[in-house]
Amino acid sequence: MTFSKESEQVALQYLQTVVVIDDGLLLGVEDASGEAEVVDPVDPLEVDPAEGEGETKTQGSAGQDLDGAPDDLLRGEQLIRGFAEKGLVCGLLKPSSGQELEDIKSGQYQRLFARADVMVLDWSLARDEGATTRKLILDLVGKSEERVKRLRLICIYTNSPNLASIQESIALDLRADGINSFVGGEMERDWFVQGGDFRIAILGKTGVSRLPHFSEAEVPEGELPSRIVTEFTRLAHGLMPALALNSLAILRDNAPMLLQRFNGNLDPAFVSHELLTGQGRRFAVQLISREIQSILEAADAGSVLSHQNVKAWAATKLEAVSSDELEVKMGNSRRKFKKLDVLTAISQEEFSLQTFRELKTTDGLKLGAAKLASLSSLFSPDPDALDSDEQLGLLSCLSRDLHGRYDGTRMPTLQLGSIVAQREQDSSGEVRYWLCLQALCDSERVTGPRGFPLIPLRPASNGAEFDFLIMDHSGVRVQLSGSSRPFEMKVVEFSPEQGDDVIRATRRDGELVFQDCGHGSWYWVAELRPEHALRVSHQMASQISRIGLDESEWLRLSGNNKKS
Known part of the structure; x- marks a missing residue:
């Protein structure tokens, strides 16, 4: 199975719910073939059509039928069955009156929409030229604090002949709301707007005359469930x-x-x-x-993340590179390789690091035992390659930080692994970073002033070795080196707030702050993962437990105890 097919299987296993909103849904009436199509009346997501459907009414106030019959029809029973065959639950909403359309816009179904993995929306509900759908999109993916954050696919399924204009309208709405996104277009023949946790695919109903570059976005009704799985795979495409x-x-x-x-x-x-x-x-x-x-x-x-999938991903990326040469960044230098040689090496069944070390550069040299920290520059240009390495580094060493996207109201506590910042009050604005080494058992059940050991963390110079990577308060990544010298450690007293038995941060001017017994401020920055914090603690303990001897200098330098 190819990685693309495996990705679709993963997406299908993850997806559970789809909600379709279209005023052209056929529910409990004859479908286009003339046969009766009846939807299970106990379906909790179904909105029954208004009585007297089929007659042309003028649009009126709440409770009156919407003006005229829609130009495009969807067979609800066929949609439900199609999604059911994929293992997905499909709910249908057909706004049949002005009141029902207003209910959708006003948020009556907000909980339903928030929990749906996929929303399928007609662009022009009651011929409003996208007004309702645009509002729903902003409610679902906008910056409102009330919106439920989740990975979300929205499909605009429309009979509009111009899919590009719909894409442009959505992109402009998102940009006005301060949401970063990128779009497809005529070159890709893929019409979408995509952001960090959402994808809005613009798909065309068939039977409409469109320009040729819209052809791949046209989806027959019976193929809509499969296309939705494909679109969701594109939203979450990649190994991680x-x-x-x-x-x-x-x-x-x-x-x-x-x-x-x-x-x-x-x-x-x-x-x-x-x-x-x-x-x-x-x-x-x-x-x-x-x-x-x-x-x-x-x-x-x-x-x-099988070895086969990893190699397939790498080969796909390399084949897309236009140049015949590839670069690997090694510290401050770069080594160049022929793209064909790298592709050949990766295609080998037993590919390993040693395989790569045996490759010759364009200068005819081998890497040999040279330090090789990353191959990311093979697949991404600078600075994207470094950004990818740093993102993975942050993920591997920090369990929580200032810029984490997980929702939560519980304030951080001062404990083993806490990284805090101390700021100078003068005009220099110098920031000094410290790592807390207080054991977890001593960080709890605190009833009064208690000393917390802190060791300094210093920003590493460019190209120098470092221990951790953090993001400071302004979002800039900082490489830090820890000190294992006991004489540089300081012990600072903190006392818990009344009714608490841990040292908990409080929010001050939008920042999380610990206040010591001397009224000094320590700004919370991040939390190391336990293994990283324990490694530093062990290094410090090893330094403290060193045994110093008074012995003959000749013996110290010449015997078995000589320092390397």
Whole structure:
């Protein structure tokens, strides 16, 4: 199976719900073939057509039928069956009156729309030239704090002859709302608007005369379910997105097992633990996160990142490069290779790092044992390659930071792995970074002033080695090196707020701040992942436990204990 097909399978496993809004839906009436099509009346998402459908009425106030019959019709039963064959639940909404159209615009169905994976919208509802649909799009993907953030596909399924004008209208609306997005076009023959967590595909209903460059966007009604899966795959295309989607789908499928593991029989033991320690919440969250990891490992969530898929992705990227030469960045220097040689090496069954080291550069040299930290520059130009490396670096060393996109109201606490910033009050505005090494057990059950050990973190000079990567308060990435010298460590006293037993940050002028007992301010920046924090703690402990001896200089320099 190719990676593209495997990606579609992952998308199909993840997708669950589709909502279609179209005033041309046929529900419980004769379809175009003349046969009766009846929708199950207990469908909770169905909106029944108004009585007397088929007669031409003038548009009126709430409760009156919309003006005229729509020019395009969709057979609701066929859509439901088509999506059901894909394993997807499809809900249909047909605004048949002015009141029903107003209900859609006013947010009566907001919870339904927010939870749908896919929204299929007619562009011109009641011939309003896109007014309702444009408002719905902004409600779903706009910057409103009330919107539910999720990976979302919106398909505009329309009989409009000009798909480009619809794309332009949507892009302008999003730009006016401050939302970054990019668009397809005539060259790609793919009409869409896409942002970080959404894709809006503009698809044409058949039977309409359009220019040739719209042909690939025309989708027969019976093929709409398959095309929607393809469009969703394009939204989450790539190796890492496939991993994330596959993991989420596995967790959905294994939810019953997770509930069985965390059953009510555990409540007495948990309550006992909480009453005795006062720290049951952290303990329980750690348990469930480890159980989730076990589920993903047992189900082989990483199967989408197989060596075969990785090599296929690499080969596809390299084949798209127009140049016959490729560059690998190594520190401040670059090595050039022939593209054909790299493609040949990657296609080998037993490709490894050593295979690459044996390749000759365009100068006829081999890499040999030279330090090779990244191959990203083969697949992306600067600065995109560095950006990709830094993003993965941030993800691997930080569990939480100022710019994290996960919603949450719980304030950070000062503990092992907390990175904080101290700012000079003078005009220099110098920022100094510190890492907290307080053990987790000593960071909790704090009843009064308590000292917290902090070690300095220094920004690394260009090209120098560093330990961590963070994003400062302005969003600039900073490479930091930690100190393992015990004499550079300082102990600062902090005291918990009344009613709390941890040192918790408070929000001040939009920033998260810890205040020490001397009224000094320490600005929270990030939280290291536990393994990274423990590594630094171990390095410091090793330095503290060094044994110093008074011995003969000749023995120190000549014996087995001589320093390298």
